[in-house]
Amino acid sequence: MKQGTRLTGLARIIGLLVALALLMSLFLPILGAAAQEAEDQDGTTEVLAEVPSTGARRPGPVILNSSRVRLPVRLTGFAPVEMVVNSIGLTAPIEVGAIDEGVMRDPSGPWVVSWYEPLGKVGEGGNVVMAGHVDYWDTGPAIFAAVPSLQPGDVISIIGENGEQYDYAMEWSQLFNVATELTPEVIQTQIVGDTGQESLTLITCGGTFDAAAGEYLERWVLRANKI
Numbered sequence: 001m002k003q004g005t006r007l008t009g010l011a012r013i014i015g016l017l018v019a020l021a022l023l024m025s026l027f028l029p030i031l032g033a034a035a036q037e038a039e040d041q042d043g044t045t046e047v048l049a050e051v052p053s054t055g056a057r058r059p060g061p062v063i064l065n066s067s068r069v070r071l072p073v074r075l076t077g078f079a080p081v082e083m084v085v086n087s088i089g090l091t092a093p094i095e096v097g098a099i100d101e102g103v104m105r106d107p108s109g110p111w112v113v114s115w116y117e118p119l120g121k122v123g124e125g126g127n128v129v130m131a132g133h134v135d136y137w138d139t140g141p142a143i144f145a146a147v148p149s150l151q152p153g154d155v156i157s158i159i160g161e162n163g164e165q166y167d168y169a170m171e172w173s174q175l176f177n178v179a180t181e182l183t184p185e186v187i188q189t190q191i192v193g194d195t196g197q198e199s200l201t202l203i204t205c206g207g208t209f210d211a212a213a214g215e216y217l218e219r220w221v222l223r224a225n226k227i
Helices: 002-041 184-192
Strands: 045-048 062-065 080-085 090-096 113-115 127-131 155-160 165-177 199-210 215-226
Touching: 080 127, 127 184, 155 199, 165 199, 184 199
Parallel strands: 090 113, 127 199
Antiparallel strands: 045 062, 080 090, 080 155, 113 127, 155 165, 165 215, 199 215
């Protein structure tokens, strides 16, 4: 009798352990998903994007929290390789621009457009930021020479390496003084930050040229939204 009782008690313990293991196997995926969701919702702090300077003064890096737009379903974007603006006769290759210690570096030459990938890919539903030279020290007018003349409604086409194409319509343009107007808050909220929709932001030099310093004192910022 005692042996049978011991076996019955052992069987109950084994049964409880099996039931506990089954319960844990059911809850682990839920706990893992919850942990992943919490991780996805945490804001990531990245040091990003000042406007390219072409030698002009930079206000210093701005810290943006998760500059890319967060969507219920993440859209798959693509890397742009070409820009076409028929209204001003512009066709230009696009390179990946460098962001060095929070500063958007200038395009590598007069005839190429820089795209700053950390701020968003084309088609992700956020703000795609690009820059180009308005002129160059040894060539005169450069690839973005006519960009400041774009008018609302002008179409800017961005093409990917596999032939993907997004068309954006110009909405507005504004000239900002580098020293007095391009504060970190303005850069974040009006230039490189999320716009709440699929947008394209173009940046180039403009305004007064300080010959002694060899730099432009203003920056053109142009905003276009997906058609």
